[in-house]
Amino acid sequence: MPSAEHSPGPTPALRLRGAELSYGEHRLWAGLDLDVAPGEFVAVLGANGAGKTSLLKVLLGRQALSRGTVEVGGRPGGRAGVGRSVGYVPQQRGLDPTTPLRARDFVRLGVDGHRWGPWLPSRGARRRVDAALAAVGAEDYADAPIGLLSGGEQQRLRVAQAVVGDPALLLCDEPLLSLDLHHQGQVSALVDRCRRETGAAVLFVTHDVNPVLPYVDRVLYLAGGRFEIGPPAEVMTSEVLTRLYGSPVEVLRSGDRLIVAGGAEPSPHPHPEPRPGGTP
Numbered sequence: 001m002p003s004a005e006h007s008p009g010p011t012p013a014l015r016l017r018g019a020e021l022s023y024g025e026h027r028l029w030a031g032l033d034l035d036v037a038p039g040e041f042v043a044v045l046g047a048n049g050a051g052k053t054s055l056l057k058v059l060l061g062r063q064a065l066s067r068g069t070v071e072v073g074g075r076p077g078g079r080a081g082v083g084r085s086v087g088y089v090p091q092q093r094g095l096d097p098t099t100p101l102r103a104r105d106f107v108r109l110g111v112d113g114h115r116w117g118p119w120l121p122s123r124g125a126r127r128r129v130d131a132a133l134a135a136v137g138a139e140d141y142a143d144a145p146i147g148l149l150s151g152g153e154q155q156r157l158r159v160a161q162a163v164v165g166d167p168a169l170l171l172c173d174e175p176l177l178s179l180d181l182h183h184q185g186q187v188s189a190l191v192d193r194c195r196r197e198t199g200a201a202v203l204f205v206t207h208d209v210n211p212v213l214p215y216v217d218r219v220l221y222l223a224g225g226r227f228e229i230g231p232p233a234e235v236m237t238s239e240v241l242t243r244l245y246g247s248p249v250e251v252l253r254s255g256d257r258l259i260v261a262g263g264a265e266p267s268p269h270p271h272p273e274p275r276p277g278g279t280p
């Protein structure tokens, strides 16, 4: 199992030590040592069920580790430790058309609506909301009821909501899923700009690394209870992924794109009874 240490420097935005997550007999990953530096962009990849979303749940304090420790911004993780320091872009889910919120009110929730911490003067909050709306290109529908917007428009607003609070750690759970190629590129570039401007570290769960490939510093690849971490050029190879999956995988290059072929999980996992842990 490789170590995932990153070079020493400022307090890591995220530190995992000996981290393991199992649901009953089903071990998702174990022995995970990972330091993510401020401003670093880490793509989290892997097959369905490899434990990507579960990792984010741990970092959000919604799921306890089975073993090991987690720190966010130098403070112990878990419910008490997360607060405003973590921004979260969830998987796309359509919002109820009758949701009684304008787009800008939805984004403002990221400033002062659902986090612990001081309230900002409302003029400052409004400026930040306007800036976040502009950053995701949502000015035209800033005052529209959010439930009536398209899935892609709603997703851009989720990104705006996550970054408007200036988090130390930005967790993105497949935020590109419902977006067309153009907007995939825009949202990827937006997340990149945010981490450069604010120093937020990014953990970006995705099935397709290509939209974020220009920005990714390291890839955390989860498969079959194991993991690999490193720069994309070192991890996204036929040899490494074949070893990780324990079955033949071919990584092909087509222009700037990477195509991963093969990679079936070695054996089906048991699916135990659900444990408390919530759904992000």
Ligand SMILES: Nc1ncnc2c1ncn2[C@@H]1O[C@H](COP(=O)(O)OP(=O)(O)OP(=O)(O)O)[C@@H](O)[C@H]1O
Binding pocket: 023, 028, 046, 047, 048, 049, 050, 051, 052, 053, 054, 055, 269, 271, 272, 273, 274, 275, 276, 277, 278
């Ligand atoms: N609370 C829970 N109790 C028991 N098993 C769970 C629980 N939450 C998730 N699992 C199981 O853990 C495994 C990993 O789930 P997770 O959602 O983390 O995978 P993922 O890598 O994000 O998958 P996908 O790519 O399909 O979104 C799955 O087999 C899932 O059924």
